[in-house]
Amino acid sequence: DTGVSQNPRHKITKRGQNVTFRCDPISEHNRLYWYRQTLGQGPEFLTYFQNEAQLEKSRLLSDRFSAERPKGSFSTLEIQRTEQGDSAMYLCASSLGYNSPLHFGNGTRLTVT
Amino acid sequence: SQQGEEDPQALSIQEGENATMNCSYKTSINNLQWYRQNSGRGLVHLILIRSNEREKHSGRLRVTLDTSKKSSSLLITASRAADTASYFCATDAGANSKLTFGKGITLSVRP
Numbered sequence: 001d002t003g004v005s006q007n008p009r010h011k012i013t014k015r016g017q018n019v020t021f022r023c024d025p026i027s028e029h030n031r032l033y034w035y036r037q038t039l040g041q042g043p044e045f046l047t048y049f050q051n052e053a054q055l056e057k058s059r060l061l062s063d064r065f066s067a068e069r070p071k072g073s074f075s076t077l078e079i080q081r082t083e084q085g086d087s088a089m090y091l092c093a094s095s096l097g098y099n100s101p102l103h104f105g106n107g108t109r110l111t112v113t
Numbered sequence: 114s115q116q117g118e119e120d121p122q123a124l125s126i127q128e129g130e131n132a133t134m135n136c137s138y139k140t141s142i143n144n145l146q147w148y149r150q151n152s153g154r155g156l157v158h159l160i161l162i163r164s165n166e167r168e169k170h171s172g173r174l175r176v177t178l179d180t181s182k183k184s185s186s187l188l189i190t191a192s193r194a195a196d197t198a199s200y201f202c203a204t205d206a207g208a209n210s211k212l213t214f215g216k217g218i219t220l221s222v223r224p
Contacts, residue, residue: 004155033211042117042201042214043156056211091155099144099163099205102212104155 002026004105006092012111013082020078021108025094032075033102034067035091043091049075050097082112117145117202117215125221132189134218136202137182143205145178146212147187150199159187159200194224 005024013019025032030051035043046065047057051072064082069075079086089109093102120135136145144163148156162169162178162185169176175188189196199217206213 035214040216042203042216045211045213048211093156099161101146101158101161102148102156103158104148106153106155 004092004094004103006090006105006108008108009106010109010111012113015084015112016081018078018080019082019110020076021090021092021110023075023077023092023094023105025074025092026103027073029094029096029103030072031095031097031100032069033093033095034075034077035093037089037091037107038087046077046090079110082110084112086110087112117204117213119200119202119215119218121218122216123219123221125223126192128192128194128222128224130192132192132196132220132222134187134189134200134220136185136187136215138185138202138204139183140204140206142180143207143210145176145185146203146205147174147176147185148201148203148214150201150217152198156201189220192220192222194222196220197222 007022033048034046037043047067049069064080067077089107091107093104095102117136117138146161147159150156160171173190178185201214201217203212203214
């Protein structure tokens, strides 16, 4: 069990630029989740996949956000035309499925200047 | 939206004391989970309790669930300085739903 891996750990970008984050889940896990967390708050759900199918996407997610999991393994989260309000920790987690705990990566901290 | 609400928001205790944290939620759930987060790191799963369970133990952790009151508590016994972290409760409403987290409790254990 190598754990959930997220890259990069930190990303600083200028407003208006596009950014892409990658998540490698635990290999046998078929569910993959993306959450966003700001200082002093709990993780806020963004989207999740069952294998390669994106099953739910938060209404909080604008059309600037897109996530993919092309082969049911790793996932990418892209933010287009970043805004300062996008600054947060982006957390990825994976699980075996229903009624199973989530295993989190250490996150990607995004700073938009 | 965040379904779970933890109480208190912050807790400071002496090493060796017990720490009790509470969580309340609004809608019916399939299970409730507790997680810990150290500063700047991802969350670590502590314990999962299903809606048909009332109490669960894991090492120094004891979790209770009262579905009639829509509440749960996490007890950490004989706390250690290494228990200093943020603790979150999260609710799972069903097979195709996501896990919804509360805002968390900051626990400080003084050596």
